[in-house]
Amino acid sequence: MDSSxxxxxxxxxxxxxxxxxxxxxxxxxxxxxxxxxxxxFGSAKAALxxxxxxxxxxxxxxxxxxxxxxxxxxxxxxxxxxxxxLVTPDEAGYPPRLATLDDAxxxxxxxxxxxxxxRPMIAIVGSRNASGAGLKFAGRLAHDxxxxxxxxxxxLARGIDxxxxxxxxxxxxxxxxxxxHDKIYPPEHEDLLAQILVSGAAIxxxxxxxxxxxxxFPRRNRLISGAALGVVVVEAAHRSGSLITARIANEQGxxxxxxxxxxxxxxxxxxxxxxxxxxxxxxxxADVINAVAPIMERPIExxxxxxxxxxxxxxxxxxxxxxRARIVGLLGPAPLSLDDLVRMAAASPATVRVVLLELELxxxxxxxxxxxxxxx
Amino acid sequence: MDSSxxxxxxxxxxxxxxxxxxxxxxxxxxxxxxxxxxxxFGSAKAALxxxxxxxxxxxxxxxxxxxxxxxxxxxxxxxxxxxxxLVTPDEAGYPPRLATLDDAxxxxxxxxxxxxxxRPMIAIVGSRNASGAGLKFAGRLAHDxxxxxxxxxxxLARGIDxxxxxxxxxxxxxxxxxxxHDKIYPPEHEDLLAQILVSGAAIxxxxxxxxxxxxxFPRRNRLISGAALGVVVVEAAHRSGSLITARIANEQGxxxxxxxxxxxxxxxxxxxxxxxxxxxxxxxxADVINAVAPIMERPIExxxxxxxxxxxxxxxxxxxxxxRARIVGLLGPAPLSLDDLVRMAAASPATVRVVLLELELxxxxxxxxxxxxxxx
Numbered sequence: 147m148d149s150s151x152x153x154x155x156x157x158x159x160x161x162x163x164x165x166x167x168x169x170x171x172x173x174x175x176x177x178x179x180x181x182x183x184x185x186x187f188g189s190a191k192a193a194l195x196x197x198x199x200x201x202x203x204x205x206x207x208x209x210x211x212x213x214x215x216x217x218x219x220x221x222x223x224x225x226x227x228x229x230x231x232l233v234t235p236d237e238a239g240y241p242p243r244l245a246t247l248d249d250a251x252x253x254x255x256x257x258x259x260x261x262x263x264x265r266p267m268i269a270i271v272g273s274r275n276a277s278g279a280g281l282k283f284a285g286r287l288a289h290d291x292x293x294x295x296x297x298x299x300x301x302l303a304r305g306i307d308x309x310x311x312x313x314x315x316x317x318x319x320x321x322x323x324x325x326x327h328d329k330i331y332p333p334e335h336e337d338l339l340a341q342i343l344v345s346g347a348a349i350x351x352x353x354x355x356x357x358x359x360x361x362x363f364p365r366r367n368r369l370i371s372g373a374a375l376g377v378v379v380v381e382a383a384h385r386s387g388s389l390i391t392a393r394i395a396n397e398q399g400x401x402x403x404x405x406x407x408x409x410x411x412x413x414x415x416x417x418x419x420x421x422x423x424x425x426x427x428x429x430x431x432a433d434v435i436n437a438v439a440p441i442m443e444r445p446i447e448x449x450x451x452x453x454x455x456x457x458x459x460x461x462x463x464x465x466x467x468x469x470r471a472r473i474v475g476l477l478g479p480a481p482l483s484l485d486d487l488v489r490m491a492a493a494s495p496a497t498v499r500v501v502l503l504e505l506e507l508x509x510x511x512x513x514x515x516x517x518x519x520x521x522x
Numbered sequence: 523m524d525s526s527x528x529x530x531x532x533x534x535x536x537x538x539x540x541x542x543x544x545x546x547x548x549x550x551x552x553x554x555x556x557x558x559x560x561x562x563f564g565s566a567k568a569a570l571x572x573x574x575x576x577x578x579x580x581x582x583x584x585x586x587x588x589x590x591x592x593x594x595x596x597x598x599x600x601x602x603x604x605x606x607x608l609v610t611p612d613e614a615g616y617p618p619r620l621a622t623l624d625d626a627x628x629x630x631x632x633x634x635x636x637x638x639x640x641r642p643m644i645a646i647v648g649s650r651n652a653s654g655a656g657l658k659f660a661g662r663l664a665h666d667x668x669x670x671x672x673x674x675x676x677x678l679a680r681g682i683d684x685x686x687x688x689x690x691x692x693x694x695x696x697x698x699x700x701x702x703h704d705k706i707y708p709p710e711h712e713d714l715l716a717q718i719l720v721s722g723a724a725i726x727x728x729x730x731x732x733x734x735x736x737x738x739f740p741r742r743n744r745l746i747s748g749a750a751l752g753v754v755v756v757e758a759a760h761r762s763g764s765l766i767t768a769r770i771a772n773e774q775g776x777x778x779x780x781x782x783x784x785x786x787x788x789x790x791x792x793x794x795x796x797x798x799x800x801x802x803x804x805x806x807x808a809d810v811i812n813a814v815a816p817i818m819e820r821p822i823e824x825x826x827x828x829x830x831x832x833x834x835x836x837x838x839x840x841x842x843x844x845x846r847a848r849i850v851g852l853l854g855p856a857p858l859s860l861d862d863l864v865r866m867a868a869a870s871p872a873t874v875r876v877v878l879l880e881l882e883l884x885x886x887x888x889x890x891x892x893x894x895x896x897x898x
Contacts, residue, residue: 279786406782406794409805410655418782418805427797429785 156236163253165190166234167218170252171353172197173210174509177249182503197507203464204501204508205474224354230257230327235449239263241320241349242446244373247398250449251351251369255327258347262297262318266442268434269299269370269395271388272306272380277413280381283405284309287378290431292317297346299374301366302335306380306388315341320373323350324366325358349373367391368398375438376401378428382416389416392425397515401437403428465497473501474521477511481518532612539629541566542610543594546628547729548573549586550885553625558879573883579840580880580887581850600730606633606703611825615639617696617725620749622825623774627727627745631703634723638673638694642818644810645675645746645771647764648682648756653789656757659781660685663754666807668693673722675750677742678711682756682764691717696749699726700742701734725749743767744774751814752777754804758792765792768801773891777813779804841873849877850897853887857894 158166169190170180175197183193194212201210213221225232232253235245241263244250256263268291270284284306288298292314300307302321311319321342323330327350330336339348349369352362367390371377377395379402382388392402402425407414421427428434465473473491476482487498502519505511512520534542545566546556551573559569570588577586601608608629611621617639620626632639644667646660660682664674668690676683678697687695697718699706703726706712715724725745728738743766747753753771755778758764768778778801783790797803804810841849849867852858863874878895881887888896 279784283785405785406790406797406803408655408783408787408790409659409781411784414782414784415805418803421782421797421803422805422809427782427794427803429791429794429798433798 158234158237162190163222163232163234164215164218165194167221167232167253168213168215169194169197171213171218171221173212174201174507176513177252177351178513179503179506180252181248182499186500186503200500200504201507201509203470204504204506205510206508210507210509221353225255225327228257228327228354230255230354231260232256241267241373243267243375244369246447246449247368247372248449249368250372253351255350255352255354256347257327257349258343259318259345260347262320262346263349263373265295265297265318266438267297267299267320267374268438269374269377269391269400270306270310270380271300271367271370271377271391272382273386273388273413274303274305274307276305276309276381277411280306280405280413281309284380285313287380287405287431287434288319289313291434292319294431294435296435299370301363301370302330302339302342302348304332304335308335308338310380311338311342314346316345318346320346321348322366322370322373323348323352323358324362326350326352326354326356328354329357331358363387364390368394371395371400372398374400375441376403376434378403378405378434379417379420379425380405381407381413382420383412384415384419386416389420392420401426401441403434403437405429463496463500465493465501469493469497470501470504473498474505477505477519477521479520481514481520483516483518487519534610534613538566539598539608539610540591540594541570543597543608543629544589544591545570545573547589547594547597549588550577550883552889553628553727554889555879555882556628557624558875562876562879576876576880577883577885579846580877580882580884582884582886586883586885597729601631601703604633604703604730606631606730607636608632617643617749618822619643619751620745622823623744623748624825625744626748626825629727631726631728631730632723633703633725634719635694635721636723638696638722639725639749641671641673641694642814643673643675643696643750644814645750645753645767645776646682646686646756647676647743647746647753647767648758649762649764649789650679650681650683652681652685652757653787656682656781656783656789657685660756661689663756663781663807663810664695665689667810668695670807670811672811675746677739677746678706678715678718678724680708680711684711684714686756687714687718690722692721694722696722697724698742698746698749699724699728699734700738702726702728702730702732704730705733707734739763740766744770747771747776748774750776751817752779752810754779754781754810755793755796755801756781757783757789758796759788760791760795762792765796768796777802777817779810779813781805839872839876841869841877845869845873846877846880849874850881853881853895853897855896857890857896859892859894863895 187193198209233239235250239260288310298310298314298319300310379388379392395402404417404420404425406427476490488495512522563569574585609615611626615636664686674686674690674695676686755764755768771778780793780796780801782803852866864871886898888898
């Protein structure tokens, strides 16, 4: 089982947890920026002190919001009251495979029987408006995988998600939320969630009180696949959200499984396409189990360490107006790699990195897969 | 189109055609034995003269039947009366890809608009008791492939075969028969066949008057796939005959395509399994066309010439009782290769080959794929 592979874990001090929570809850700080900032400045506390200046240098029109220490302590206390732990990727309790992602949430809100998060997981996703056959199959597959010792991750949505959670409740299933733990969507699944939490868990990277918006769902989907060995897409029409999950899973190096259907059934168009593109066709739990067995035997590959040099003098490192203007001038809406920028700007990697960080904190930079960046 | 690849063709004399017909219609002479005999003895006429002696040496309990010259002339005349030509693989009119098979029929009965046999073909097969969706899909696929210039080959059976023939009648479709041209099965498809013959054709390796038996259908199936670039299996349960066609197609080096279906639909179990085993999932004609396009650009690979030496002195070549006994002693119900036999018997390849031929003509040898043989 995965638990044998868990790396040694640390335990944060309360003050460190408050600092990290403040940093990840600040404007324009996503998981990747969080990682860069902590790496370059040595700690969340040091990074917080630099945020306003960096954002200003990046051209921010106005100062971004930084979560206050009081608000951070308030969120931690409120989380604790509803049984939510906020854990970091290097702490015990964080789902081990999720911790390997480049954009793993720096603080993950975990609630329920959290030991379920230590077991090997399979994600099951699919249409909200699934067919009767699709729902029946999702339920059967989740049940059989659960019987075989796997924990099912899904998104608590109507349709396939619901069917998958329901039949794997006894063995432990994990609901990955797009909003905060107190903003369950859809609201009618609060009862289902309560049942899930007995043997399973719910996880979210969002703050309490955050009601999920449309754009939060694709972002959340990376956690459904990222925590798992692989993702099974049960039913999906063309351009279904589940296909985005499959694409992300592929980028994450997770196995992608798809359930076939008749070419005359539009709800199978997406899954049939996935198989054409290389996903593994599955018709029963054994197909999934056989495919992930060799992966489970390998140790979990840790995230590549950030091997960029920390800023030499982190308090004063400023690229200077000339370098900054040249780098910004090279950027545009088309994604470029860091290496390209270093070469084209004839600047040091450290200089390019700090300019990108400034732009990001100013809300002017978008990060893509494969280390590519573009201006917003 | 395939027709540009057709090798130069010969035209037999009547006497040669009569001899070849007599040889292939003789007891225990299949296409592979026919080929060995003609190669080793130089002509069908010479082989016919040696048959009784070879069968006796192989241990035949009684002399096998050899078609008389009168009966052969009678079959040719009767075939001609109903518009059936009996052509050999090196003559014009023989389907070019079929001619490349090791076990291509030495004389193929061809009827209808035979120019259809010169065009690129796709086989479509599937269940006799297909679902409405399966029939609809087969019809649509055959129609679209026909529109794109392909000729559809199938087996004239109820279900998928019928649906595939029916929608490709105008563009030309080929019915591959398991019995003689005058013994159509199922009988209620005689009208369908009449329509097929206007722009398409029917082919059979069986003599007139031969009513198809159960074992003739798998044998026939190799012609459905062998004449085509690839075979599409539309609907097939576990252990369906269409899966045998798919296996043979694979051995023949033909593309195997399968139409997916719900895991809850038993009629899709066979096609889903084929995809798991490596068949190409298809949901529309374009998938097939894209896959066969590169194959169509290559010249058709001719059969490997039989590079074994003809018997040195074909009239008198007799392995001798010692060699024969040793070779027969090595054989059993488990298939062995010719190479293994040569090595284990410490005999010459020519000696082993002639003993195998004797055993075959005595009805004591079974030939398997890959040149393996076993005793019956």
